[in-house]
Amino acid sequence: MPDTATGPIVPPQIPSGLPGEDVPVPAAVERIAAGSPVEAVWVNGSGGVTFRVGRDRYVKWAPAEVTEIDLLAEAQRLTWAVRFTPVPHVLDLGADDDGTWLVTAALDARSAVVPPWSGRPAEAASAIGAGLRSLHDTLPAGECPFDWSVHARLTTALEHLDAGDTPADWSPEHRGLTVQEARARLVDVPPVDLLVVCQGDACAPNTLIGDDGRWAAHVDLGRLGVADRWADLAIAAWSTAWNYGPGYETTVYEAYGVEPDDERIAYYRLLWDAT
Numbered sequence: 402m403p404d405t406a407t408g409p410i411v412p413p414q415i416p417s418g419l420p421g422e423d424v425p426v427p428a429a430v431e432r433i434a435a436g437s438p439v440e441a442v443w444v445n446g447s448g449g450v451t452f453r454v455g456r457d458r459y460v461k462w463a464p465a466e467v468t469e470i471d472l473l474a475e476a477q478r479l480t481w482a483v484r485f486t487p488v489p490h491v492l493d494l495g496a497d498d499d500g501t502w503l504v505t506a507a508l509d510a511r512s513a514v515v516p517p518w519s520g521r522p523a524e525a526a527s528a529i530g531a532g533l534r535s536l537h538d539t540l541p542a543g544e545c546p547f548d549w550s551v552h553a554r555l556t557t558a559l560e561h562l563d564a565g566d567t568p569a570d571w572s573p574e575h576r577g578l579t580v581q582e583a584r585a586r587l588v589d590v591p592p593v594d595l596l597v598v599c600q601g602d603a604c605a606p607n608t609l610i611g612d613d614g615r616w617a618a619h620v621d622l623g624r625l626g627v628a629d630r631w632a633d634l635a636i637a638a639w640s641t642a643w644n645y646g647p648g649y650e651t652t653v654y655e656a657y658g659v660e661p662d663d664e665r666i667a668y669y670r671l672l673w674d675a676t
Contacts, residue, residue: 424450429495429502430460445470453507458492461503472503475623478547479505482598482625486539487618510609510617514644518610522645523652529608530656532616533600533637540598542627549599549626551590551672558587558675571674587675591665599628603637605644631665636673638666 424441430452431439437455444450447469452460463470476494483490489505496502511518518525568578575583600607601624611617634657638650654661 464500478622478625512606513608514606526649526652527656528610528616530653532608534657537597545598547626549628593629597630599633601625603633604640635666635669
């Protein structure tokens, strides 16, 4: 596990990122720590917090009122995926009246968005692409019990629009769309290029890189499931702009070994915003 957060870096309108100085430690996390040092390393946009406990464990914590974070789903996916590819081992999963928690073993690698990789973005972007290709090649789609297909996600996207969501609150490239235009583009689903087991949140921080500069593992697999590979690729490359600045998207595609597919990239980025 990296020496800092591994949650997704997202456009700045979503308050997700490194924690401030005064993040309260839930009683359950204190019990798990049993006297070991506890440090908050990530706060996500839904209110969950990831804590580092000692040197060998991480604890994800979701308050009871937060329904967007499903740690049971993540534990199930990690338990399945760890048989095929490097991901954190699940050590414990629990809940009380205050919230739920997931304890995983630390990995000997660092997030692609912390030093030294934050200062070496070309190398980091290459590792992200290579790691995603390995994940897609290794996880057996035919055996995967989890679904992240466009059709399942499209239902959620349309529900959000029906509930009053609007592209005006999405990423800059989508804010000029009307709700009707966004809906029309979302229902115009491109044909599947290649079904793989997608990471589900392929943003740059969720690739871990070893000291040798090669990808080492993936984290935050709460949405892992079978989908078109572009559902991951479009977001992995997009997130390099959020984390490193412009100029590294092509590096991700080159390291993965694929030419950019503009139609699918545009579609899956819109679907990401809408869901």
